[in-house]
Amino acid sequence: MEVNKEVNPHFEDFLFDWDSKFYFLVGGYGSSKSYHVALKIILKLLAEKRTALVVRDVYDTIRDSCFSLFEEIVIDLGLDDKIRFVTSPMQIRFPNGSKIIFKGMDKPQKLKSIHNISIIWLEECSEIKYAGFKELIGRLRHPTLKLHMILSTNPVAKSNWTYKHFFKVPKIKDTMLYKQRIMRIGDTYYHHSVADDNYFLPYSYIEQLDALKAYDMDLYRIARKGQFGVNGTLVLPQFIVQSHTKVMNAVGDIPSRFLRVGMDFGFEDSYNAVLRIAIDDKRKYLYIYWEYYKNHMTDDATAVDLQEFAESRELIRADSAEPKTIKYYNQEGFRMIGAKKPPGSRTQNTKKVKRFKKIICSAECVHTIDELQDLTYAVNKDGELIEDEFSIDPHTFSATWYGLDGYEVADIKGSYKNYGLQTGKF
CATH class of the missing domain: 3.40.50.300 (P-loop containing nucleotide triphosphate hydrolases)
Incomplete structure (x- = not known):
């Protein structure tokens, strides 16, 4: 025809x-x-x-x-x-x-x-x-x-x-x-x-x-241009990716007391996310240099995957909403404590991370990059930003929160504009 x-x-x-x-x-x-x-x-x-x-x-x-x-x-x-x-x-x-x-x-x-x-x-x-x-x-x-x-x-x-x-x-x-x-x-x-x-x-x-x-x-x-990008307001506009070698060179100069580990628990739709992070306290830089990211894993299987932490006795700060899980890991030889989660902690933890002048992530932490590089705020029906809700459920962000538990970043109001934050509401 x-x-x-x-x-x-x-x-x-x-x-x-x-x-x-x-x-x-x-x-x-x-x-x-x-x-x-x-x-x-x-x-x-x-x-x-x-x-x-x-x-x-x-x-x-x-x-x-x-x-x-x-x-x-x-x-x-x-x-x-x-x-x-x-x-x-x-x-x-x-x-x-x-x-x-x-x-x-x-x-x-x-x-x-x-x-x-x-x-x-x-x-x-x-x-x-x-x-x-x-x-x-x-x-x-x-x-x-x-x-x-x-x-x-x-x-x-x-x-x-x-x-x-x-x-x-x-x-x-x-x-x-x-x-x-x-x-x-x-x-x-x-x-x-x-x-x-x-x-x-x-x-x-x-x-x-x-x-x-x-x-x-x-x-x-x-x-007009038909191009992919970021839709909305970035949560972490200071997030950058560098080669693993460059990140590790920087981490090597950071005192051990500023090396942290954070863990978020997950199973079905969420993930077990573990991050090793390092704080450059003088420059207010946060480095993310190692990640573990899996779901559909029982606690015993995850414990096997993370055995190096039990052997090294690195302190893991984890989601305190799971006390039974934390107790299990302690029984298996891990040093694990629950991070504080008072009311409003999601908003406060988000603000804390945003106060770092730079968040520098190793190129090998692909899931962290995937979740945090283009992370945007959720908006309500009126188009207004929701400070503690995001475009996705970022498990590596939660792991970062827990890893930073007990550390405070200097809150210098008005300085955010110097490195491109897109919202002044804190």
Whole structure:
């Protein structure tokens, strides 16, 4: 079946490329990435008998987004007399037997009934949980056809799983994608787009995006430039990463009384996090130079992992909310005490860490970097910062709090602006 359609040149290669398993499209507002994903799937299902699955985080959002987008394209192609749209349940059926089905991750039980899916599109994939993404990979299977997963999103915070999975884990710089625009690494095809790539977009829309720069730089980065970054106010803007050798050279000059160990307990969704930290008391620098970070570990298994602490008799300051756990470790030969947790201690501990002029982390402490480098404050419904709540549950931050128990950083009011703190509320 011959189809004639004018498309944006930046998407021509993507439309007809089926050589990769994963397609990751990230871009700004109005770049037409969703439109071209839908068109790509339609063209493929016209050419081959396949079943495609389209997923969003919430099922009820699909009808007015993906489903209506497919319908718009089919009408524009003049194929609405051949391709049939069924609204209950939502399906699109092709004359050759191909079909598109739609599911929401808010009803995961319905995913179990689908079979022979060879193409999956995750629209606004950053809204879907990482566990859902992995579940969908398991649903992508067919006895003979090549398998493909397409993920599209506007960029969000670098703490989101999409950034970690497609950039951090494979150690790819996102700046390389912004420069090259299209690249293939391993089994993943990367595609970056902005509003300028959409030739059908009115210039007035682009002017609206440009205007964001004057009053909302976060949204400007996302909507206009289509780039990942930090969304919100950083908790620790003085956090930096240095090579392990450089950090250890600095730690070697710090008196032993300023070497601390902190531990946060966790099991299911949280983690056992242990940090070795060092305080440069004169310069008010905090060094983080060793980490342990695991979950689904029983106390006896963790004790084996941390045996060096029992042998060295290093004092561990731990979460006092777990006295039974602390007692167990003491019985196993560890020197462990509970850190003080009076009312309001979360806020006070956060302020204490923020008073360090620099927080210098070894490049080997990858989980600490992951949690603390881009950690932002949570906000309430009015958009106001919540001083003791954060964008994630940072277990290494709690371990740092406990490790610093009993140490006070000089509170010099008004000095924070000198090293770039983004909030003056303490």
